[in-house]
Amino acid sequence: xxxxxxxxxxxxxxxxxxTRSLLSGFTVAFAILLFTILFGIANGxxxxxxxxxxxxxxNSIFIRSGRTxxxxxxxxxxxxxxFKNEDLDYIKEDFSDKVEFITARIYSNVQASFRNEQSSYxxxxxxxxxxxxxxxxxxxxRYINQxxxxxxxxxxxxxxxxxxxxxxxxTALGKYLNxxxxxxxxxxxxxxxxxxxxxxxxxxxxxxxxxxYGNNDYIDQINLSYNPEMNxxxxxxxxxxxxxxxxxxxxxxxxxxxxxxxxxxxxxxxAVSQMTTGLTVIILVIGFGTLIAGIxxxxxxxxxIVKERTKEIGIxxxxxxxxxxIVSIILIESIIITAIAGYIGLVIGVGVLELxxxxxxxxxxxxxxxxxxxxxxxxxxxxxAGAIAGYLPAKKASRIKPIVALRND
Amino acid sequence: MLEIRQLHKSYPIxxxxxxxxxxxxxxxxxxxxxxxMGSSGSGKSTLLNIIGMLDEADEGEYILDxxxxxxxxxxxxxxxxxxFLGFIFQSFNLINYKNAxxxxxxxxxYQGMKRSERQELAMFHLEKVGLADWAKHLPKELSxxxxxxxxxxxxLAANPKLLLADEPTGALDTKTSHxxxxxxxxxxxxxKTILMVTHEEDIANMCKRIVRLxxxxxxxxxxxxxxxxxxxx
Numbered sequence: 001x002x003x004x005x006x007x008x009x010x011x012x013x014x015x016x017x018x019t020r021s022l023l024s025g026f027t028v029a030f031a032i033l034l035f036t037i038l039f040g041i042a043n044g045x046x047x048x049x050x051x052x053x054x055x056x057x058x059n060s061i062f063i064r065s066g067r068t069x070x071x072x073x074x075x076x077x078x079x080x081x082x083f084k085n086e087d088l089d090y091i092k093e094d095f096s097d098k099v100e101f102i103t104a105r106i107y108s109n110v111q112a113s114f115r116n117e118q119s120s121y122x123x124x125x126x127x128x129x130x131x132x133x134x135x136x137x138x139x140x141x142r143y144i145n146q147x148x149x150x151x152x153x154x155x156x157x158x159x160x161x162x163x164x165x166x167x168x169x170x171t172a173l174g175k176y177l178n179x180x181x182x183x184x185x186x187x188x189x190x191x192x193x194x195x196x197x198x199x200x201x202x203x204x205x206x207x208x209x210x211x212x213y214g215n216n217d218y219i220d221q222i223n224l225s226y227n228p229e230m231n232x233x234x235x236x237x238x239x240x241x242x243x244x245x246x247x248x249x250x251x252x253x254x255x256x257x258x259x260x261x262x263x264x265x266x267x268x269x270x271a272v273s274q275m276t277t278g279l280t281v282i283i284l285v286i287g288f289g290t291l292i293a294g295i296x297x298x299x300x301x302x303x304x305i306v307k308e309r310t311k312e313i314g315i316x317x318x319x320x321x322x323x324x325x326i327v328s329i330i331l332i333e334s335i336i337i338t339a340i341a342g343y344i345g346l347v348i349g350v351g352v353l354e355l356x357x358x359x360x361x362x363x364x365x366x367x368x369x370x371x372x373x374x375x376x377x378x379x380x381x382x383x384x385a386g387a388i389a390g391y392l393p394a395k396k397a398s399r400i401k402p403i404v405a406l407r408n409d
Numbered sequence: 410m411l412e413i414r415q416l417h418k419s420y421p422i423x424x425x426x427x428x429x430x431x432x433x434x435x436x437x438x439x440x441x442x443x444x445x446m447g448s449s450g451s452g453k454s455t456l457l458n459i460i461g462m463l464d465e466a467d468e469g470e471y472i473l474d475x476x477x478x479x480x481x482x483x484x485x486x487x488x489x490x491x492x493f494l495g496f497i498f499q500s501f502n503l504i505n506y507k508n509a510x511x512x513x514x515x516x517x518x519y520q521g522m523k524r525s526e527r528q529e530l531a532m533f534h535l536e537k538v539g540l541a542d543w544a545k546h547l548p549k550e551l552s553x554x555x556x557x558x559x560x561x562x563x564x565l566a567a568n569p570k571l572l573l574a575d576e577p578t579g580a581l582d583t584k585t586s587h588x589x590x591x592x593x594x595x596x597x598x599x600x601k602t603i604l605m606v607t608h609e610e611d612i613a614n615m616c617k618r619i620v621r622l623x624x625x626x627x628x629x630x631x632x633x634x635x636x637x638x639x640x641x642x
Contacts, residue, residue, distance in 0.1 A: 004524075005518060005524060008524075009518075012506070012507070012511075013506065016506030016507075017506060311502070312504055314502075315502045315503075315504055316504075316515070316519075317487065317490075318461070318463060318490060318496050318502070319490070319491065319496075319515050319516040319519055319563070319567075320487050320488065320490050320491020320492070320516055320519040320520070320567070321487060321519050322483070322484050322487045322488075322519075323483045323484065323487070324484075325519070398483075399483065401463060401464055401465075402463045403458045403463040403464045406463070406498065406502060
């Protein structure tokens with residue numbers, strides 16, 4: 001039932017007791033403001049972590065080779081270990097149930113030109129699986145495919161920054177890019193969350209790369225991802241078995257740290273996820289702390305308000321106000337103030353985050369923002385707390401004999 | 410109109426208790442104007458508060474207009490107060506953030522009267538106390554005498570059977586006191602039953618009957634010749 005007179009009474013009371021209303025409103029608004037800003041900043045920190053470590057597949061293993069540092073099985077130290085196609089095939093077959101994606105990488109730098117524009121770019125010879133390992137996003141055209149590998153076709157996939165650099169007046173897809181004198185057809189253009197550097201890379205089929213640059217079957221690096229269903233311990237066990245087998249294959253001492261290097265991203269991932277968990281705990285502690293401070297504040301003010309209104313309550317009772325109408329007038333007033341103030345705090349908080357958010361990127365805080373339902377939940381918590389905190393003294397006040405309340409000067 | 414028999418009331422003070430009213434018998438008929446007198450601590454205010462249902466008696470009978478007032482729930486007491494009683498206090502007890510008109514209309518709000526009706530009725534009573542021009546003023550913008558007149562208008566608004574005044578002139582100077590008393594006498598002339606607590610002899614003599622209390626019992630209950638207040642105004 002909508003009682004217009006009751007609302008009139010309440011708004012008059014709010015309006016005519018501005019100091020009191022502002023005081024209680026300020027407490028709530030400030031609590032919600034702090035809550036919003038702290039949560040926003042913490043979320044920004046989390047976003048930064050997620051971005052920094054989320055670009056490449058988390059279940060990746062990178063395998064590189066170097067020179068031996070220890071003599072082993074009659075072979076001298078200082079021997080150079082070189083991966084070849086057969087090594088990649090060996091891993092693929094030996095661990096077929098554990099490997100999800102696998103690719104080779106051959107690194108080099110090329111001078112690329114289109115018409116009059118030219119520049120130097122990193123070039124990678126890769127397998128089709130590379131796309132999933134690097135989380136390459138194809139914007140136009142396609143990625144390297146199996147057909148390219150078999151036929152050693154002269155095709156390349158380029159980052160969209162290269163298109164911007166070299167193809168000022170036209171689009172790149174389908175055009176021929178000149179790499180050190182040899183024309184390659186551009187079959188795809190990609191973007192990458194890893195940033196501008198990653199978008200200035202040229203990918204070509206590993207077989208083409210091997211034929212053109214060295215005419216051998218050498219591989220610089222093997223990247224693979226393991227079955228994502230494996231847990232952390234299984235992943236570590238897998239990479240250590242892999243290391244052992246490879247070292248054995250190249251007759252390298254087990255204690256030799258340089259000749260065959262296997263880096264499992266799971267180790268880093270664990271550190272990151274622990275960090276994120278830690279951050280989440282800190283966020284929760286801060287959030288609850290702010291909320292509790294707000295609850296204590298609003299409770300204090302409610303007790304103060306009821307105390308201050310004791311005489312008014314006595315007058316109203318002497319004039320025939322029922323206890324219920326006394327309680328409802330106090331409660332509804334506090335709920336209105338808390339709700340409005342909470343909303344103001346939320347709006348200011350979100351506004352501040354929007355305003356200063358972009359300039360915080362240098363301080364490892366990216367896209368600070370809050371989940372609206374979370375802040376609304378916090379506001380509702382404060383309203384409920386304020387209502388409970390107000391209800392008890394209001395109930396008590398509605399029960400005092402009017403004469404006691406009237407004596408209260 | 411009002412029947413009180415063997416009324417007792419005591420207040421706890423620490424471990425012991427203070428016996429304030431020790432068996433009061435009082436009967437007031439319609440149209441009377443009674444002053445309850447006594448030194449402080451005699452129990453006069455306690456008696457008035459019990460009559461006003463602002464406080465409850467421990468023992469005894471209290472019948473108001475044929476209705477026994479006993480073991481009332483808060484809600485029922487609120488309804489009775491609103492319907493039967495009008496209060497005038499020494500310190501006016503107006504709500505400080507409401508203007509004169511809104512203060513007078515408040516008992517009507519608790520009667521559930523419509524807004525337009527109660528504003529009209531409140532205005533009528535304000536006119537009666539001569540404050541129609543001050544309707545939109547807050548209590549702090551009015552003088553003591555004006556505030557008491559607003560309080561009287563408020564007490565009259567719900568058309569109560571009994572008007573209770575607790576030292577109505579206690580906070581006013583002599584001239585204003587006489588003005589207020591003249592007004593209260595006029596109400597009595599119109600037929601309102603009035604019960605008033607005072608410790609001032611001259612104010613008491615402006616009533617028609619004086620009840621003197623001492624240590625919780627009635628010492629004297631006499632009819633007096635009313636001194637009209639108009640002559641001093």
